[in-house]
Amino acid sequence: MRVEDLKRELRNRSLPVSGVKRVLQQRLLRSHLENVLAAGEDANFDGNEEVLELLGEDLDRPPASLNGADWGASDAKHLIAQDLLDNIIPCTERIADIKQLFDELYAHQPEFKDFPFDEPRHRARIERLQTVVRRLKWSANYDKQCLAEARAMYPKQTHGPTGTILWANSEADRLLKIDISNNKHLTMNPQDLRETKPECQLFSKRRFSKRIDQLTEAAKPYGMNPMQAAAKKAKKEKKKIKNRPDISRVATQSPCHND
Secondary structure, eight states, X not given: OOHHHHHHHHHHTTOOOOSOHHHHHHHHHHHHHHXXXXXXXXXXXXXXXXXXXXXXXXXGSOOSOSTTOOGGGOHHHHHHHHHHHTTSSOXXXXXXXHXXXXXXXXXXXXXXXXXXXXXXXXXXXXXXXXXXXXXHHHHHHHHHHHHHHHHHHSOOOOBOTTSOBOSTTOHHHHHHHHHXXXXXXXXXXXXXXXXXXXXXXXXXXXXXXXXXXXXXXXXXXXXXXXXXXXXXXXXXXXXXXXXXXXHHHHHHHOTTXXX
16 A cells, blocks of 8 residues: 555545655545444445555554654664664665564564564664665765875874974873883882883983873872862852851841840
8 A cells, every 4th residue: 555545545535645654544544434424334344345455454554653652762773773883784785584683683672662563664664774874884984084085194293393202192102101000100210211111212301201290190080279179168158158147137136126
């Protein structure tokens, strides 16, 4: 039963043709039942082969969802999309057996309890997601290619304007972070630690020692600097003054205060 056939029949009855297929079916059924009741006939489809032929087997299809579940924002949809991204389900070829795929991957998943299996509906949902994932993967590959070309044309800077080596992303920085994680900076002075690796000797003693201080400071738990601590203290004092009762007002309202 095609949507075009439903819309043609609705137009013949001067009824709206907007909405999805299920809405069109319900609208046509309602119109037929109203006509049957208006004619004083039994409200059933016995002897109405033309309506049965028009609606076909769609009357026996399970609903799109149960308990008011929304497929568009459901975890079931996200689960299928993630499987497509992880290549568990191919996104570049048509699924031959949707029923087998559903039984193997999703039949026992709690995310699908409100979405009963219907082969045409699930095939349409998966194929729409396949199209979206193909576009996402193409876009990601294109961005990756553009980034590689940009890096080839404009590589990361390793030296500053004055020709000095930059600490950021340098091999010396990586090795120093490893040494700090092993607490070598606590058992060795900066000069001796610098002499252990040729990469670190490319930097001056002063820069090397300063970098150790920066990394150890960054590794400390986040707290408040002196200005933040002073601001917090001032805010606390201001709140305390605000909540303090007005002594003059209390004295005026006191029963012992009489003129």
